[in-house]
Amino acid sequence: MIRLFLSVDMAGSTEFKARLTGQGNRGWLETFRVFFTNFPLMFAGQVGFEFLDDDSTPAIDVWKAMGDEVIFTAQPSSPAELSSILRALLRTMTLYEKKYFERLPLRLKGTAWLVEFGEQNIELDIAELAGDGGNHIDFIGPDIDLGFRLSKFARPSSLTLSLDLVEALLIAPNRDQLSLHLLGNEELKGVMFGRPYPVIWACDADTGFDFLPWEVESCPLVAAAASAEPTAAAPLQKAIADMRLYLRKMHGVDREPLKLGA
Template sequence: MELFLSPRLRIFFSADIVGSTSLKQQGNLIDKERIEPLWASVIQGFYIESYNSFKNEWKSRKEKCTKKLQACLYGEDPYFWKSIGDEVLFTKLITDYRQVSSIILCWIEVISELRKFVQKSSPSLNIKCSAWLAEFPIKNKEVVIGNGVNISNHVESYIIENGDLINKILSDPETVNSRIDYVGPSIDTGFRVSSRASSRKMAISVDVAYIISITMPINEKEKIPIFFSGSEPLKGVLKEAPYPNFWIDMSDYNSLFKKEDQLLSTPACSRDAVKEYCETFFEEYKNYIFRPFIYKDKTNTISNPPDGYNEKLITIQKEYRKFKRQTSEKYSEHKSLERGKGMTEEKFNEKKANTIEFINKKIDN
């Protein structure tokens, strides 16, 4: 099986600076240590600190476990996905459902450190964050981007070339000077969920809430309380059906928010209640969303894909191999015939482009 066509579950994280827009308008504020606006210094530092904090916190937690526990509780390391303005994004491959809680706990500590960092520069700044899951390669897709992507002169299909490049990156990332980007409905939903985040609330998708709810915490310290603020539509998601607003409290223990919760008697949701709600939600909207799963999950906890998934996966794999073979054969045949006619290189390339366009239309259909 081609690596890029193998089922995978990924978790994504977003962290964004709250109050940066206002800070940017105060152009007269200069960092005392650098000859540049304060906001520029803060954002540059935010990028560096987010990367280093995540890497160091993850490494520290992972090293406290035995080799056996590292594999199931941590797995592969998270890595930087990309930045969008004042926002940084990270992702990690999930190979065991317990890794979701492990990395959420790590992310909570990272956000705490980032909050301290930005508030050293300006007390008015804060951090908001979110987390969501996405399945590949059926519902969502990976695409290769970057200066290192060298499309050859004999590309018969962008789909095939993209697949080959992803395979190379997944097999040996050090040999390919490019990176993978992620697109699809789950990615769009994740960004919509992120819009609900605040400095207090880490917004999480329904599938993240579900996996946390089925994960038994090792101890009280490892417990992740989940809160629920009702449901409301997310633009363009589930045809505007109400989407649950789950969140994790990021406020300090002695914060005013916590004192207000005590007055209002606002408890966290029980794990069982969250689990039952999510399962009902997945069933209700099964035409648009399915319960998260890990292909060939060794624990057999969330190993079952939705109905028809395996059949669709086999079909896509077969079609990819077939189109790859057909396009290669057609190109070779086309090249041989046209060169035999004494066609110029320019005319031959024009003919080749028409052939590629025809094949791509076939693939799209």
């Protein structure tokens, strides 16, 4: 079984909370309450809109909310469905910012990654955390951790993507609705035996990135994305092939492509 994980959190939230708390103002609590209540509802609506002409709509569930971050999980049945879910999420982030953050120093940033469950990654049903006879499912494994490591490079107006997810998108018939940008390689603690991992961002192909001037000025990654054309399929496929070769040659690890809907 393959699951999609989607993390959305607030950029600028730490400073925002500290500033208001220092003034004896607890107004930030309402901002967070509204986010955790309304963002999932808005996302569900945009997913419904994205799949309006389809026979079915994929289920998007909230896995957990922590700090200033909400994490969703889904089981896309195909690369095309995966692409449409990501587009719906990007659109939700834009609409939410316009409605709720217009006069607040906050933005939304996201990370998306795929996880195959089996030997390396597992689901746990933790009965002690469930209420009223229900169940509480948690997810554990190195590929779960990968997403949280990748979120270090998430920036507003975009989604940071894992290589497995990018590989699935490259064969999606509707992949042109997303623009993919390979921005370099960065070392991620505990990931790929220390080999720098490709940083790949996605934005809606119709709207592009929506960076603010000071975001471009203060972050080299944002500046690079703002001035770059979308990365063609060939360099992305090479980055994936290079990582697969490194794992096999240097560490004896065979990492096969993930097949959605298999």
